[in-house]
Amino acid sequence: MNATAFIKKYTMVIALVVVFIFFTILTGGKLILAQNISNLLLQNAYVLVMACSMLLCILTGGNVDLSVGSTLCLSAALSAKLMDLGQSPVVAIACSLLVAATIGIFNGYMIGYVHIPPFICTLAGMFLFRGLARVVLDSRTISFMNKDFLNIFTSYITIPGVDQKGNCPSALVVGIIVAIGITAATFVSHKSKKARGYAVGSVAGSLVKIGLIDVLVIAYAWKLMHYKGIPVMLVWILVVVLTFAFITSSTVFGRYFYAVGGNEKATKLSGIDPRKVYFWAYFLMSLLAGLSGLLVGARIGSVDGNMGNSYEMDAIASCFIGGASAYGGSGTVPGIMVGAILLGVINQGMSIYGLPDQWQYVVKGAVLLLAVVFDVVSNHKTGKS
Amino acid sequence: MSDYILEMKSIVKEYPGVKALNNVNFKVERGEIHALVGENGAGKSTLMKVLSGEIPHGQYTGQVVYNGQECKFANLKDSEKEGIVVIHQELALIPELTIAENMFLGNERRNGMGVINWNETYKQAQEAMQRVGLKETSSVLIKDIGTGKQQLVEIAKALSKNVKLLVLDEPTSSLNEEDSKMLLDMLLGFKKEGVTSIIITHKLNEVAYCADNITVLRDGSTIETIPNPEHNIDEERIIKGMVGRELTDRYPSREHNISDEVLFEVKDWTVYHPVYTEKCMDQNISFKVHAGEIIGFSGLQGAGRTELAKSLFGKSYGSRISGHEYIKGKEVFLKNERDAIEHGLAYATEDRKTDGLVLSDTIAWNTTMAKMEKVSSKWGIIDTAKEKRVAEDYAKAMKTKTPSVDQHVGNLSGGNQQKVLLSKWLFADPDILILDEPTRGIDVGAKYEIYGIMNDMVKEGKAVIMISSELPELLGMCDRIYVMNEGRMAGEFSAEEATQERIMSAILSNSNDTKEAQA
Numbered sequence: 001m002n003a004t005a006f007i008k009k010y011t012m013v014i015a016l017v018v019v020f021i022f023f024t025i026l027t028g029g030k031l032i033l034a035q036n037i038s039n040l041l042l043q044n045a046y047v048l049v050m051a052c053s054m055l056l057c058i059l060t061g062g063n064v065d066l067s068v069g070s071t072l073c074l075s076a077a078l079s080a081k082l083m084d085l086g087q088s089p090v091v092a093i094a095c096s097l098l099v100a101a102t103i104g105i106f107n108g109y110m111i112g113y114v115h116i117p118p119f120i121c122t123l124a125g126m127f128l129f130r131g132l133a134r135v136v137l138d139s140r141t142i143s144f145m146n147k148d149f150l151n152i153f154t155s156y157i158t159i160p161g162v163d164q165k166g167n168c169p170s171a172l173v174v175g176i177i178v179a180i181g182i183t184a185a186t187f188v189s190h191k192s193k194k195a196r197g198y199a200v201g202s203v204a205g206s207l208v209k210i211g212l213i214d215v216l217v218i219a220y221a222w223k224l225m226h227y228k229g230i231p232v233m234l235v236w237i238l239v240v241v242l243t244f245a246f247i248t249s250s251t252v253f254g255r256y257f258y259a260v261g262g263n264e265k266a267t268k269l270s271g272i273d274p275r276k277v278y279f280w281a282y283f284l285m286s287l288l289a290g291l292s293g294l295l296v297g298a299r300i301g302s303v304d305g306n307m308g309n310s311y312e313m314d315a316i317a318s319c320f321i322g323g324a325s326a327y328g329g330s331g332t333v334p335g336i337m338v339g340a341i342l343l344g345v346i347n348q349g350m351s352i353y354g355l356p357d358q359w360q361y362v363v364k365g366a367v368l369l370l371a372v373v374f375d376v377v378s379n380h381k382t383g384k385s
Numbered sequence: 386m387s388d389y390i391l392e393m394k395s396i397v398k399e400y401p402g403v404k405a406l407n408n409v410n411f412k413v414e415r416g417e418i419h420a421l422v423g424e425n426g427a428g429k430s431t432l433m434k435v436l437s438g439e440i441p442h443g444q445y446t447g448q449v450v451y452n453g454q455e456c457k458f459a460n461l462k463d464s465e466k467e468g469i470v471v472i473h474q475e476l477a478l479i480p481e482l483t484i485a486e487n488m489f490l491g492n493e494r495r496n497g498m499g500v501i502n503w504n505e506t507y508k509q510a511q512e513a514m515q516r517v518g519l520k521e522t523s524s525v526l527i528k529d530i531g532t533g534k535q536q537l538v539e540i541a542k543a544l545s546k547n548v549k550l551l552v553l554d555e556p557t558s559s560l561n562e563e564d565s566k567m568l569l570d571m572l573l574g575f576k577k578e579g580v581t582s583i584i585i586t587h588k589l590n591e592v593a594y595c596a597d598n599i600t601v602l603r604d605g606s607t608i609e610t611i612p613n614p615e616h617n618i619d620e621e622r623i624i625k626g627m628v629g630r631e632l633t634d635r636y637p638s639r640e641h642n643i644s645d646e647v648l649f650e651v652k653d654w655t656v657y658h659p660v661y662t663e664k665c666m667d668q669n670i671s672f673k674v675h676a677g678e679i680i681g682f683s684g685l686q687g688a689g690r691t692e693l694a695k696s697l698f699g700k701s702y703g704s705r706i707s708g709h710e711y712i713k714g715k716e717v718f719l720k721n722e723r724d725a726i727e728h729g730l731a732y733a734t735e736d737r738k739t740d741g742l743v744l745s746d747t748i749a750w751n752t753t754m755a756k757m758e759k760v761s762s763k764w765g766i767i768d769t770a771k772e773k774r775v776a777e778d779y780a781k782a783m784k785t786k787t788p789s790v791d792q793h794v795g796n797l798s799g800g801n802q803q804k805v806l807l808s809k810w811l812f813a814d815p816d817i818l819i820l821d822e823p824t825r826g827i828d829v830g831a832k833y834e835i836y837g838i839m840n841d842m843v844k845e846g847k848a849v850i851m852i853s854s855e856l857p858e859l860l861g862m863c864d865r866i867y868v869m870n871e872g873r874m875a876g877e878f879s880a881e882e883a884t885q886e887r888i889m890s891a892i893l894s895n896s897n898d899t900k901e902a903q904a
Contacts (some may be wrong), residue, residue, distance in 0.1 A: 008504040127867035252757045259754060262743030268754040269701060269732065269740055271723035272808070329745040 008378060011337065012323060012371070016342045021302045027357065030352050034226035042233050042299065044344040046072065046292040046308075049237060050315040051322070055287045056281040059248075059257040061264070061328035063118040064316050065282060067125030068289035069108065072308035074133040075100050075293030080142040080150070080303045085096040087378075089149035093294060100290020103129065104283035112278035123283075126312070134305040144297060153236065153298035156228040168229035175221020179214040187208050192302030203349055233295060245333035257281060261328030317364070321371040343367070349372035386645035390415040390449075390581050391436070391552060396447035398431055400439060405431045406445070407605040413550070413598075413691070417571055418582045419615075420592040422801075423602035423627055424828035431586050432602070433552050438464040453551075465858040468549030470691070472539045474558060482526035483511035486521075486528055488542045488807040513541040516573060533564035533686070535823045540571070551575070552583045557591060558826045561686045569595045587828055588855075589620040601626035603749060622830055637833065644676040647714065648848040649730075649817045654708030656689075656696040662704045666692040667872045674817065674848040679839060681863035683888050684851040689872040690852045691735055691822045694819045699725035712817070726755055733806050733816035735822035735852070737799075741806045744795035748787060749776035751794050753807050755813040776783050777809035784834055800831030806840060818842055819850045824858060836862055868892060 024031045031037075041048065050068055057063050076097040082092040105162045107125060110116045144150060186206060193200050224230055250253040259267040260277045266272055292311075297303050322339025324331025346367060350360045365383065391413040398406040405498050406428045413419045421429050434440040436449060451467060458464045461471075461749025470504055478487050485507050507830060510523035517537045521530060536556060540730065543551055549747035553572075555810040557565035565700040592599055596615060597613045601623065602607040608626050608703045611618065625634075650673035658664040676679045678795055682690045695702035697710060699722040710717050725732070734741045742751050753760050753772050760772040776790040783804040787797060794805055803823065810818060820839070824832045839849050840864065853859050859866050867885050868876040868891045 014605050049712070116573075165441065193770050196770065198774060250767050252767060255750065255754075255767065258746060258750070259743050262745040263740070265740035266734075266743055267754075269698075269734060271724055271726040272754075273721065273723070325745075329743070342679065 002193070010263045012321065012338045012342065013079045014230060016338055016345065019342060019349070020345055023345060023353070027352045028136070031349055032223075034223045036224040036348065037220070038227040038231065039342055040344055040348055041237060042231055043348070044340060045233050045237050045299070046311055047152065047297045047314045047340045047344065048337065049240045049288050049292050049295065050285075050311070051340045052240055052333060053281070053285040054312075054315040054319050055244070055248070055324055055331055055333060055336050056257050057118070057285055058319050058324045058326075059328055059331060060278055060281050061261045062282075063111075063328070064312070065107070065122045065125075065285045065289075066312050067103070067122040067129055068285060068292075069308040069311040070080065070126050070129035070133060071100055071103050071286050072291040072293040072296065072311055073292040073303070073305070074103075074129045074141050076297035076303040076307060077133040077136040077142070077293075077305075079294060080144055080297060081136050083146045083149060084142050085089065090368075091147050092146075092149065096294060097287065097290050098294070100286050103288030103290075107282040107286055108217070108279035111273040111282050118278075121129065123306070133307075137303065137305055139179055139305055139360075141302050142306065143302040148299050150301075151232075152364060153233055153295055155232050157230040157235075158228070163229055165228055166226060168225050168227075170222045171229045172218070173223040174230060175218050175224070178221075178370060179217045182217070183210055212286060233299070234294060236291070237270075239335065241312040253280075261325075261330075263329075278370065315340075315342065317368045319367060320375075323375060324343070325375075326372065339371070365381065386417045386764065390452060391411060392431070392448075392450040393436065393737035394448040396432065396435055396445055396449075397853070398435060398445040400427075406435070409447075409602070409605070409607050411600055411607060411677060411686050412610070413581060413583060416576060416579055417579055418576055418584060418595050419599040420596035421583055421585045421622060422587075422589070422599060422805070424830050427602040427627075427828075428605040428742050430554060431605075433471055433554060433585065436552065436767065437461055437466070437469060439471075445590045448545055449676040452885060460868070467547055468547060469764040470546055470548045470550070471552040472536075472543060472554065472556065474555040476532075476539055478535055479528045480536060481526065483524045483526055484514065484530070484538055485522060485523035487538060487557060488523070488545055492546065493859075496575060499549070504662065505708050506721040509545060510541075511550065512764050513545040516544055517541045518567070531686070532559050535567075536560065536564075536568065537571075540568075548580060549891055550581045550583070552585075555583045555585060555587070555826060557588060563685065565591065573810055585825065589829075590621050590685070592612055592623060593618045593620060599623060599725070603627060606621040635829070635833065636838055636858075641677075641846070641864065643678045644777040644846065647673050648675045648676045648678075648712070649850075650714075651697060652709040652711075653708070654697065655706070656692055656703040657752045659702065659704050660900065665747045665872055666703060667696070670874055671868075672874070672877075675685065676846045676848055677843045678861055678864045679843055679851060681859035681866040682850065682869060683854075683856060683859050683892075684869035684875070685867055685892060686854070687871070688867055688892075691821055691870075692872075694732055694821055694850070694852060697725075698722060698730055698819065701725075701732070701825070726813055726815075729812050729814070729820070730757070730809040731817070732819045733810045733821060733823060735825065736768070737802050741811075742794050745793060747796055748785070748790040748792055748797075748805055749773050751806045752776040752779055752790070752812055755809050775812065779812060782803075783838065800827035803827055803831065803835065807835065811838070811842070815847065817850065822854065823851065824853070824855070832858075836850045856888060859883075859888075889892060 022204055054065060057065050078099055079096045082095055100356060103125070107121060108163040110121045111118045158168055163170050190200055190206070248257070256277045257273060260274045264274050293308070296308065318340035319336045320326060321333060321342060322331070322336030324336060343364070346363065347360070350363060389412050393409065393411040396406050396409040397404070397705055409428065409432055411432065413430065423429050432441070435445050441456035441459045451469070454465065455649060460778050476733060479490070488510045489506055494502045496502055496511060507523050514521065514523060517540050519537050519541065527535060532690055556568055560568065572584070584596065590636055593613065596613050599611045599613055599618070601611070611623065611626065613850065621877060649888065652671045654670040655665065656667040663681045684690055685887065691824055692702050696706050699719040699723055700706055710719065717728055719728060738744065743754070750773055753775065757767065761774060773790060780787060780790055785801050785804045797805065823835055839851070842849050851863060860883055865878050866878045866888065868888050870892045878887060
């Protein structure tokens with residue numbers, strides 16, 4: 001791979017590194033304090049989670065779901081209300097997810113089977129579910145008081161006696177184990193491919209890549225160690241992200257989304273029902289919006305009728321910054337994760353630096369535009385024969 | 386000393402990693418019809434892009450001399466100003482606008498204030514349409530006229546721009562024989578009016594019929610220019626130049642080994658239009674195909690062949706479908722496309738770009754698309770390494786020209802795309818393969834290879850149903866030919882009985898019957 005191809009392939013990763021270094025210097029190193037590193041992912045948990053399923057919607061042809069911010073609010077409102085009325089966290093969580101799933105079935109059916117344009121259907125949902133959330137809240141703010149509920153989402157995994165605040169070696173140990181695991185898995189798959197006579201990429205290239213990932217994982221664990229340990233929310237995020245990364249890259253089910261977005265008619269003639277594909281995209285989207293509602297609610301500690309306003313836009317922006325095509329058919333989970341983290345770093349960096357709110361919007365908008373312009377222009381030059 | 390309207394000298398155009406044009410010299414005499422032929426990827430379209438300014442001056446080397454002056458076109462507008470108009474294979478018309486609006490798009494008739502003068506627009510459109518023999522009113526929407534007529538609108542549009550040099554890229558690839566002939570006769574008419582034409586086509590009989598000179602391109606270089614003053618050149622002579630070898634036989638031979646077993650049979654199949662449900666597309670169609678047999682479906686455009694095939698393939702088309710479908714003697718009721726594939730049916734569509742392939746996906750992904758369970762576990766997890774190898778095997782067997790199966794299908798030439806489409810359907814292990822216009826818009830060499838693949842299929846005891854608008858290929862390949870017209874079966878011929886004349890007359894007499902019946 002020559003330099004241009006390398007830069008092209010890893011543009012956003014390079015951008016992330018540059019932006020990260022930039023804000024580290026700008027904030028005088030505050031960005032890389034253990035607390036800020038730990039908070040970076042937690043604060044953006046909803047973006048990371050919802051971007052995964054937003055990718056599925058976008059894959060089907062550049063379609064987006066505008067209703068997720070409202071669904072998120074409704075889900076959080078329900079849980080808060082139920083626990084406020086004395087229900088157990090289990091019942092509350094189950095109800096929230098059930099309602100989110102129902103919304104997903106509704107959206108999926110409308111878009112997949114009734115052929116309502118996704119933009120319009122989810123725009124209607126945006127008002128509808130926001131309204132319902134306020135009905136549930138009775139236009140008040142409700143706090144999450146239940147300790148068990150908060151623990152499920154916002155506690156830290158620590159070993160009593162070993163770990164204490166500011167020094168949690170368990171986090172570092174887990175980080176090292178994960179790094180070793182990744183390395184081992186790569187070697188095993190490399191070997192099995194070779195044994196079966198399949199083509200394998202260059203060893204040096206994958207070694208460098210794995211090495212970098214290992215270093216990152218351990219560095220991240222090191223930072224977590226110096227704060228409060230491994231946050232439970234990180235586990236939730238990882239479960240969702242890894243599941244979706246696996247679905248999109250390695251399953252038949254995931255392949256359908258790329259196919260429908262690339263050419264719906266051809267997909268149908270190949271025996272794949274596009275209606276089901278749309279259905280699942282919007283179903284999973286709402287379900288993850290429901291989960292995000294719980295994550296955000298637990299983290300903030302309360303719900304009001306404006307919670308989740310414009311969160312859908314963060315998820316959508318992450319996908320496009322992360323290289324998903326605005327016309328559908330292409331985009332990967334690792335890519336959009338880089339997009340989401342890039343957006344998160346910019347947000348956090350600007351907040352720590354103390355840039356006024358109004359200017360933060362300007363910067364965010366510019367970054368989104370820049371990323372998409374870059375994507376379109378570079379594809380235009382090479383993709384056109 | 387001839388009078389050349391166009392001379393392209395030593396044109397070189399490089400794309401990253403490939404020399405698309407390598408020192409091409411191309412001369413066109415004023416007032417002639419000049420055919421540009423060559424296999425897919427020979428550089429014909431690229432050369433025309435250089436001419437039209439779509440590849441701007443500076444991105445190629447060499448000289449374009451037009452009317453004795455060197456031209457440095459920066460875009461299409463520049464070349465159009467000089468009277469050079471290129472009509473592409475894919476028509477550039479907007480379906481929701483009227484004929485007149487399309488004709489003057491970007492070139493509107495307007496007054497000094499920039500307001501469109503509609504009376505003038507419609508009047509001028511009507512005049513231009515008369516020149517190409519279009520009888521429609523210019524206020525008809527493009528989507529309401531057929532492909533053949535849309536092509537004519539494109540030409541009328543070119544005429545309205547005061548064209549001096551008309552370039553047609555595959556103008557007849559989606560037309561039936563009748564419409565094609567009409568179009569070529571029109572070009573001959575323009576010639577008399579002094580318009581010079583360059584025509585790119587794969588249909589060699591058309592080349593022989595209308596071209597005064599034929600330039601052959603191969604692998605980005607000019608091979609030769611063959612004069613054709615009597616309009617009777619031997620097609621084999623052109624093919625020799627195109628492929629660099631003599632194709633002794635255009636259709637590969639096979640042992641005819643047709644078993645008595647009827648693999649697929651259809652009885653009284655009737656299909657109505659999906660939207661206008663009172664319009665009958667196919668009426669009481671019955672046919673059968675044996676194991677080891679290739680049958681053909683002939684007919685004009687709109688005869689209902691594609692509609693028949695799609696409706697048989699899991700009700701993929703139409704409404705109010707009735708009739709009986711039998712596979713290996715057992716009646717089947719196919720609910721959807723998946724059901725059809727699982728019963729051993731495959732349908733390779735006539736239009737690989739719109740509904741055949743996912744152009745933004747790789748060759749490997751497209752190859753396995755119709756039967757992914759073959760490369761995945763029962764939990765639906767894809768074995769990507771196996772998938773890649775399978776795709777490589779097919780690419781090799783099909784002689785698909787590509788650096789790797791990770792290449793996006795959109796980057797391949799038409800013939801290679803067709804091979805990927807065939808790979809996809811062969812990978813689905815069908816017993817009955819329906820091929821809709823399998824050789825449309827692809828070159829002679831690739832055609833030959835696709836015929837070979839069809840022969841291999843029937844050798845394995847499968848059945849192939851070929852829908853084609855090219856009579857010679859039906860006659861060359863099929864054991865039996867069904868003729869359809871206006872949604873009805875108009876005749877059936879065995880290979881021995883079938884001739885072009887008989888088939889055409891079957892179509893025509895059936896047309897008359899229908900008209901009489903209606904009257």
